[in-house]
Amino acid sequence: MIDKDGMEPWEICGMCHSLDGISPMAKFPKLAGQRAAYIEKQFRDIHEGRRTNDGGQMQAIVTEVDPDDLPSIASYFAALPAPPPTAPGEDTTSHAEDLFNEGGDDTPACLTCHGSTSSDVPLAPWLEAQHEEYLEKQLTEFKQGDRTNDLDGVMRSIAARLSEKEIADLASYIAAQPRPERSP
Known part of the structure; x- marks a missing residue:
């Protein structure tokens, strides 16, 4: 207590x-x-x-x-003011940047729901400058079905299509991005 x-x-x-x-x-x-x-x-x-x-x-x-x-x-x-980004990981690839900003062959861009113009998706969190390890853990748990509180299973569906390397690279890339000023 x-x-x-x-x-x-x-x-x-x-x-x-x-x-x-x-x-x-x-x-x-x-x-x-x-x-x-x-x-x-x-x-x-x-x-x-x-x-x-x-x-x-x-x-x-x-x-x-x-x-x-x-x-x-x-x-x-x-x-509160948004957190500062972390230093980018050495293995961060341009593929992670593409996935975040533009999506992949069968995955939408992360920015679709989590981006600066996504004010119509208030239950999707801002991701930039979050802890890399935390992001990787959450994506992995969505992929494995251990985290299930996403709306309509959207994140589980998307994460299931990502490889472990893509998840790690995305987490590293996102953590290193500054969070744009937004309205809470």
């Missing part, structure tokens, strides 16, 4: 995700500048058992948060 006396609701989340929303630990996603609707969806999915791919860590934490505080928590992190 967390002693929450005197804490703002987002401070509980900040213990892992950092109060600036830029967790130094790759297993905890960076929440700074993320879409508020996406943060709320993930919290609710974890709370209601629709997202279980983190070994139960978040399931234990979400019970400590009052669901009525969720909008203020999501708004707090969404309003």
